[in-house]
Amino acid sequence: MNPTGQTPAQRVQQLRHELERHNLLYYTLDAPEITDAQYDALFRELKDLEDAHPELDDPNSPTRRVGGAVAQAFASRPHRQRMYSLDNALTPEEWQAFLERLGRVLPERAFSFWADPKFDGLALEVIYEHGRFVQALTRGDGETGEDVTDNMRTVRNLPLDLRRHAAKANLPVPELLEVRGEVVITKADFHALNQTQDEAGAKVFANPRNAAAGSVRQLDSRVTASRPLRFFAYGAGETRWPMGDPWPTQHALMEGLGRLGFTVAREGRAVDAAGVEALYAELERTRDKLPFEIDGMVVKLDRLDWQREAGFTARAPRWAVAWKFPPRQAETLLERIEVQVGRTGVLTPVAVLAPVSLAGVTVSRATLHNEDEIKAKDVRPGDTVVVQRAGDVIPEVVRSVPEKRPVGLEPFVFPEACPSCGSRVTRLADEAAWRCLNVSCPAVLKGAIVFFVSKSGLDIEGVGKRWIEILVEKGIVKSPADLFALTLEDLLPLERMGEKLAANFVEAFDKARRSATLARLIAALGIRQVGAQTARTLAGAFRDLDALARATAEELQLLPDIGPEVAQSLRAFFDNPGNRELLERFRAIGLWPSRPADAPAAMGPKPLAGKRFLFTGGLAGMTRSQAEALVEGLGGTAAGSVSKKLDYLVAGQDPGSKLDKARALGVPVLDQEGFETLLRQAGEAPEA
Known part of the structure; x- marks a missing residue:
């Protein structure tokens, strides 16, 4: 017993509730009742009790707000319901066009809306089971996000236990509640954070959104805990209630989330x-007075049953729109124009500017796109120029200000030699871009290898862009094929490269070598005008890279979506010759995926033609994109949502609500074994 007359368990429970109440008062309501010193005393008492009584451990204790052990990497987890993007409206006319589209989808209705600010932060989903916080996922690609649970536990205004809030608000405790929202940093906290970073010689963040996103994705949750993050709820994903959903409208949903402790x-x-139009005008007028960066307003149909009835397009809900503010503009000095070389050899001019504050962000560089744009805008080094952030995100030079031009400024002359390797550059007749055609150019090589391992290429897990750049800069890797020959002895001498990380790299490259699909490898090669969809078409038409290499231009144009260019x-x-040598190296190391000899080619009959597949949950040994590529290579279609038009739902581990919806609609359901059996019967088994 302690001096309060309580058992340790009772005192721990009381302290946890008390500290969470003060977190709510301070971080959400801006109405603190005690001093920082008094809060710290309660916190220390709870920490001492938990240390003395490990049997009382709770992952959602307020003491976990300070972070913990360093994670190795973030695991990917599927969302139960897809997190969609939003369509944009940039003008009043586009807002009216949204209303007209909505009226066609839901005719003869009197619409009301829920409208709130569009925060410029990191979108993610926090998940509660029986009132207790259990998981947090970034938006990711909408279908799958990164598990950042431990980091989000450190965000002070995020409620970790909803049960007391529910009791106080006279609400039932939801069996499952997925809350969607945005992680943000206030403008004042952002500037203070950057000042601290600068004084410590650490990275300075470009804007509050980058600071929030970078803070959430720290492998060390103690770093996240040190950052002034806040979570704003804006909606819900899947919910399950013991006695029916209490929130029939978006308005009720937002009020309900507030009563459950969410900001x-x-x-x-x-x-x-x-x-809506009045609120838009008000927010645009007062946005600079708000503590957070906003770049517009999100408007949603208020009735949730009408939201469900309106449904979704392939990428966005039909019942919501982001009405964005016009871009911000400012004048500054164009100090010089630098020319960068990308992975395809394209030379891109970049304006180096005298730093200028633009929509709350300091801008010092902006894109100029190409030589033709520089000439069309008559932009010269030394000019005063107008700069804007398109969508409040991407800085660009809009025009020069000729009346402020000093006498004697000469037009910019595009370089005739590559800034990276010195080779003569070439401009093709049908292009606006100048290119370096030297395949050994360091800048081209670095960009090509970064692309090779990226999600658009082989999608090699855990191998970041900066490590690839280091390997290329140090001459350890001179070709994508070199990646698969790396050893621990090659990697360990690198600064900040430990044995575990080096072993993970070697294992990741070996796994990619063994499991790469033909479509992925074709895409990873970075062939001009050959993206993921074209790569899948080619992989379905040709057995391997040998067969593709033998195809004539005329044969290639027989395939869908492949024209003369x-x-x-x-x-x-x-x-x-250099590319042929690279492919021979791939063959020699065993990176040579192929379709079985008896499988049909895409130009012949397609065994899954007309069949629609939807994937939910995790699949062993393959990513969702790889599974979709297998289906599409055999003529099938990868769908984005459950409907009666589906031919198959493929359910992996932790399938979520799509499985229940598919069964309710009578859609045939395949587990992974059934899916692989179907592929073998269709003529293409997944590669081991």
Whole structure:
């Protein structure tokens, strides 16, 4: 017993509730009741009790807000319901066009809306089971996100236990509640963080969104805990209630989330169409006075049953739109123009500017796209120029200000030699870009290898861009094929490269060598005008890279979506001696995926033609994109949502709500074994 007369368990429980109440008062309501010293005393008492009584451990204790052990990497987890993007409206006319589209989808309705600020932060989903916080996922690609649970536990205004809030609000405790929201940093906290970073010689963040995203994705949760992050709720994913959903509208949902302890935007309100326009004007006028960066307003149909009825397009809900503010502009000095070389050899001019504050962000560089744009805008080094952030994100030079031009400024002359390797650059007749055609150019090589391992290429897990750049800069890797020959002895001498990380790299490259699909490898080669979809088409038509290399331009153009330019680009790649040497190295190390000899080619009958597949949950030994590529290579289609039009739902581990919806609609369901059996019967088994 302690001096309060309570058992340790009772005192621990009381302290946890008390500290969470003060977190809510301080971080959400801006109404603290005790001093920092008093809070710290309660915190220390709880920490001492937990240390003395490990049997009382709770992952959601307020003491976990300070972070813990360093994670090795973030695991990927599927969302139960897809997190969609939003369509944009940039003008009042586009807002009216949204209303007209909505009226066609839901005719003869009197619409009301929920409108609130569009935060410029990191979108993610926090998940509660029986009132207790259990998981947090970034948005990721919408279908799958990164598990950042431990880091989000450190965000002080995020409620970790909803049960006391529910009791106080006279709400049932949800069996499952997925809350979608945005992690943000206030403008004041952002500037203070950057000052601290600068004084410590650490990275300075470009804007509050980057600071929030970078803080959430720290492998060391103690770093996340040290950052002034806040979570704003804006909606919900899947929910399960013991006695029916208590929230019939978006308005009720937002009020309900607030009563459960979540921070919601105070500026949000339920309005009609005219009210939406009034709120937009008000937010645009007062945005600089808000503590957070916003880049517009999100408008959602208020009734949730009408949201479900309106449904989704392939990428966005039909019942919501992001009405963005016009881009911010400012004048500054164009100090010089630098020319960068990308992975395809394209030379891109970049404006180096005298730093200028633009929509709360300091801008010192902006894109100029190409030589033609420089000439069209008559932009010269030494000019005063107008700069804007398109969508408040990407800085670009809009125009020069001729009346402020000093006498004697000469037009910019595009370089005739590559800034990286010195080779003569070439401009093709049908392009605006100048290119370095030297395949050994260091800048081209670095960009090509970074692309090779990226999600658009082989998607080699855990191998970041900066490590690839280091390996290329030090001359350890001079070709994508070199990656698969790396040893621990090659990697361990590198600064900050430990034995565990080095072993993970070697294992990741070996796994990619063994499991790469033909479509992935074709995409990873970085052939001009050959993206993921074209790569899948080619992988379905040709057994391996040998067969593809033998195809004539005329044969290639028989395939869907491949015209003369793409065919010419493919022929140019395979006719290049250096590229042929690279492919021979791939063959020698066993990176040579192929379709079984008896499998049909894409130009012949397609055994899955017309069949629609949807994937949910995790699949062993393959990513979702790899599974979709297998289906598409055999003529099938990868769908984005459950409907009666589906032919198969493929359910892996932890399938979520899509499985229940598919069964309710009578859609045939395959487990992974059944999916692989179907592929073998269709003529293409997944590679081991």
